[in-house]
Amino acid sequence: MNKLVSSFTAAPLARGAVARVSLAPPVGRLVLRARGDLAALNAALGLTLPTTIGQRAAAAGLEVLCLGPDEWMLHLSPDQVGAVQAACAALMASHPHSLVDVSGREVTLVIDGPRAAELLTIGCARDIEAIPVGQGRRTAFDNVTVILWRDGSAAFRLDVWNSFAPHVAGLLETGCRELAAETA
Amino acid sequence: MLLIHCPYCDETLPEVEFTYAGQAHVVRAADPSSQTDAEWENFLFIRSNPKGPHYERWRHLHGCGRFFNAVRDTVSDRFLTTYKAGAPRPDLSSLQGDRT
Numbered sequence: 190m191n192k193l194v195s196s197f198t199a200a201p202l203a204r205g206a207v208a209r210v211s212l213a214p215p216v217g218r219l220v221l222r223a224r225g226d227l228a229a230l231n232a233a234l235g236l237t238l239p240t241t242i243g244q245r246a247a248a249a250g251l252e253v254l255c256l257g258p259d260e261w262m263l264h265l266s267p268d269q270v271g272a273v274q275a276a277c278a279a280l281m282a283s284h285p286h287s288l289v290d291v292s293g294r295e296v297t298l299v300i301d302g303p304r305a306a307e308l309l310t311i312g313c314a315r316d317i318e319a320i321p322v323g324q325g326r327r328t329a330f331d332n333v334t335v336i337l338w339r340d341g342s343a344a345f346r347l348d349v350w351n352s353f354a355p356h357v358a359g360l361l362e363t364g365c366r367e368l369a370a371e372t373a
Numbered sequence: 374m375l376l377i378h379c380p381y382c383d384e385t386l387p388e389v390e391f392t393y394a395g396q397a398h399v400v401r402a403a404d405p406s407s408q409t410d411a412e413w414e415n416f417l418f419i420r421s422n423p424k425g426p427h428y429e430r431w432r433h434l435h436g437c438g439r440f441f442n443a444v445r446d447t448v449s450d451r452f453l454t455t456y457k458a459g460a461p462r463p464d465l466s467s468l469q470g471d472r473t
Contacts, residue, residue, distance in 0.1 A: 242382045242437050257437035258381055314374070314387035329390050329435035 194296060194354045203362035205369035208302035210361045213346060217270040218295060219263040221277075223286035230284060233276040234263075243324045245338075254325040254338065262336060262348075267292060296354050300345040300361065304368050309345065311364040312357070313337070331360055375450060377431065380457045381439045394430035396420045397442040398462055426453060426465055444468060 203210040221238075223230055231237050236248035239255040246253045251273070252264040265273060270290055277288045300308060306317045312331035320326055325338040333356065336348040349357045375388040401416065402408050408416070421427070427447050432440045444453040444463065453468040 257439060260438065314389050327436055327438075332389065334435045 194351050197296065197354070197358070202298070202358050203365040205302070205365035206372050207304040207368050208300065208308040208365050209305075210308075210358065210365060211299045213297035213299050215267060216292070216297065217263075217265045217267040218290070218292045218348075219265070219270065219273065220289045220291050221261040221263060221286065222259055222288075223261075223284065224259045226284070229280050230277065230286065233280055234273065243320070243326050245323060245325055254336065256327050256336070293351075295348045295350050298347045298349060298354070298358060298361065300347060301341075301343060303343055305343045305345055308361065308364045308368060309337070309347075311367075312360055330357055333357055375452070377443070377452060378455045379433045379436060379439070380441050380455050381437045382433065386433075386436065390433060390435040392432050392434045394432050394440060397428040397430045424448060426468070428462060430458075431455070 197212045201209050201211040221230070223238075227238050227240075234248075234251060234253070236246045236251060236253060238253060238261055239246050240258075242255050242257060244255050250266050250269060254262045254264075256262055263273070270292065274288060274290065277286065280286070302308070309317050309330075312333075313328060315326070315328050320337070320339045322339050322342055325336060327334065327336050329335070330337075330347065330349075333349065333353040335353075335357070338346040338348075340346060347357070376385050377388055377391050378385045379391075399416065399420075402412070425446055425448060426444050428442060428444055430440055431443050432438070440458050441455055442458060442460070443455040444465070445451070446453060454463055456463060
């Protein structure tokens with residue numbers, strides 16, 4: 190049975206012996222689109238925007254994943270969002286770009302445990318093992334567009350749009366039960 | 374399942390991340406008002422339907438989101454190559470020579 194996204198709590202949504210799914214605390218999310226010289230934006234953000242798709246950079250509570258040739262997802266503390274938006278807005282005239290606050294659009298599911306990568310194969314057609322640790326990818330999870338961050342060999346974060354989250358969480362819960370039954 | 378190479382991500386990825394977007398290299402006239410009805414019809418509706426290599430557009434929808442071009446053999450479904458949007462049409466004879 191699918192859960193309502195409002196019913197997600199900080200406690201694990203699904204827990205098995207070998208994989209666990211839980212909800213990450215709320216985070217500020219910004220989508221940045223920009224082309225050309227990125228030096229001014231890099232200075233405003235305090236880091237170097239990665240230009241290879243899938244690569245990440247982090248500095249002072251700000252985490253950036255390159256999603257496309259001119260597209261980045263920024264994760265930061267919710268109270269930093271205003272400051273970053275103001276810093277980038279000051280560059281708008283000299284470096285036209287788009288910076289959109291999408292904090293309310295998605296939730297992040299944390300997936301960890303020794304068989305976390307195997308659990309993801311329930312919905313993801315990609316070769317999970319081929320994603321290097323410390324990178325991320327936008328991909329499809331059971332036809333839902335998700336952003337998959339790989340934080341460790343068995344630690345992932347999955348950004349899912351609110352309306353798809355109950356379905357994805359339900360699927361992962363089923364997977365956790367299957368893996369638990371296999372190992373029991 | 375087809376495996377498709379995205380020229381922007383530079384990875385070969387499962388078909389479910391992609392969507393088909395029609396024939397490639399269909400160019401809109403530089404001066405649209407000069408076009409006759411027959412030329413508009415040809416631009417809007419008339420498409421080739423080859424048996425064999427076909428130049429077509431794909432989009433890496435659940436990924437980088439970019440449109441790119443591909444040459445796919447419509448008989449075998451084999452992708453001969455993929456290349457970035459705006460790149461020139463690759464030479465067919467060199468592609469078919471690569472076939473192993």
